[in-house]
Amino acid sequence: MRNDSRLSRMLHVLLHMAQHNKPMTSEEIARMLGTNPVVVRRTMAGLRDEGFVRSEKGHGGGWVLATDLKEVSLLDVHRAVGGPRIFAIGSERPSPDCAVERVVNEALGDALREAETLLIARLDAVNLADLAQRFELRCDAGP
Amino acid sequence: MRNDSRLSRMLHVLLHMAQHNKPMTSEEIARMLGTNPVVVRRTMAGLRDEGFVRSEKGHGGGWVLATDLKEVSLLDVHRAVGGPRIFAIGSERPSPDCAVERVVNEALGDALREAETLLIARLDAVNLADLAQRFELRCDAGP
DNA sequence: AGTTACGCTACTTATTATGTTACAAGAATA
DNA sequence: TATTCTTGTAACATAATAAGTAGCGTAACT
Numbered sequence: 001m002r003n004d005s006r007l008s009r010m011l012h013v014l015l016h017m018a019q020h021n022k023p024m025t026s027e028e029i030a031r032m033l034g035t036n037p038v039v040v041r042r043t044m045a046g047l048r049d050e051g052f053v054r055s056e057k058g059h060g061g062g063w064v065l066a067t068d069l070k071e072v073s074l075l076d077v078h079r080a081v082g083g084p085r086i087f088a089i090g091s092e093r094p095s096p097d098c099a100v101e102r103v104v105n106e107a108l109g110d111a112l113r114e115a116e117t118l119l120i121a122r123l124d125a126v127n128l129a130d131l132a133q134r135f136e137l138r139c140d141a142g143p
Numbered sequence: 144m145r146n147d148s149r150l151s152r153m154l155h156v157l158l159h160m161a162q163h164n165k166p167m168t169s170e171e172i173a174r175m176l177g178t179n180p181v182v183v184r185r186t187m188a189g190l191r192d193e194g195f196v197r198s199e200k201g202h203g204g205g206w207v208l209a210t211d212l213k214e215v216s217l218l219d220v221h222r223a224v225g226g227p228r229i230f231a232i233g234s235e236r237p238s239p240d241c242a243v244e245r246v247v248n249e250a251l252g253d254a255l256r257e258a259e260t261l262l263i264a265r266l267d268a269v270n271l272a273d274l275a276q277r278f279e280l281r282c283d284a285g286p
Numbered sequence: 287a288g289t290t291a292c293g294c295t296a297c298t299t300a301t302t303a304t305g306t307t308a309c310a311a312g313a314a315t316a
Numbered sequence: 317t318a319t320t321c322t323t324g325t326a327a328c329a330t331a332a333t334a335a336g337t338a339g340c341g342t343a344a345c346t
Binding site for chain 1: 145146147148149150151154155158159162175217221227228229230231232233234235241242243244245246247248249250251253254255257258259261262265266269273274277278281282
Binding site: 145166168169170180181184185188198199200201202203204205206 | 320321322323324325331332333
């Protein structure tokens with residue numbers, strides 16, 4: 001399967017929404033992401049459930065931010081889109097009968113757990129306002 | 144898709160091979176892993192190409208270790224089985240036209256890269272002899 | 287009423303490790 | 317030499333899951 005790009009996509013969308021003072025329709029967002037409005041609604045539903053965005057039906061409806069960018073970390077978004085599994089490698093059998101296998105899985109599990117802990121900490125340390133600021137700096141500095 | 148379990152499986156097999164002073168057939172190994180001999184041959188082919196094991200055809204044939212356990216790190220095995228992709232999340236578009244998207248992907252890429260670097264370092268720091276020793280200690284200590 | 291837009295269900299597609307079948311070829315044994 | 321055991325490999329099937337698609341319902345604005 002391809003990589004899960006929900007986190008990346010939603011971060012992208014949320015930053016654009018912050019610069020866009022009107023509701024954005026799923027249609028617009030889908031065009032931006034190169035995908036389909038249904039995929040957008042499906043993925044954004046998680047953000048809505050967490051209160052990060054609101055959706056309005058009808059004329060002039062669409063998606064709007066419901067939180068300050070400072071209040072939302074990358075980790076929050078990761079979790080809001082389902083907190084999908086992070087690693088593509090690992091063991092399928094957590095506590096096998098074979099003692100050798102248990103030793104292997106523990107060693108591997110430890111290494112993966114450490115890496116996951118670091119990643120989570122990094123995602124937790126950055127919020128959407130940080131990213132917006134990086135974007136501003138980038139623009140001021142030119143290409 | 145399920146997690147890629149090739150690394151975990153091959154570590155399991157290599158440790159068993161070290162305790163088994165005769166060649167192990169793909170059939171035996173497959174039974175051990177709960178899979179199929181063809182899957183075993185396919186996966187072990189990478190280890191053979193790296194010189195970690197040898198395979199012999201015919202009567203009394205099978206797979207034997209070709210290296211001292213101390214010489215093989217978990218990272219070596221990871222790479223020998225194809226060095227599959229580590230993360231299940233991330234962006235599909237490395238350098239998009241949209242500057243916002245680039246900022247997002249860089250931030251996310253940085254976090255993932257850090258986690259990957261840590262994982263690689265951990266895998267590099269442990270070799271098969273270390274795992275074999277942990278197994279021995281476990282057995283001596285009882286359950 | 288009509289149009290716009292989200293909400294949701296059900297189905298299809300794409301990708302990739304894994305599983306399976308079939309057959310070729312090499313090596314030991316009788 | 318014939319038989320049997322075992323690897324090597326190609327080709328195809330399966331499973332899991334994110335993503336893509338179609339259709340219809342429902343709410344809101346004009």
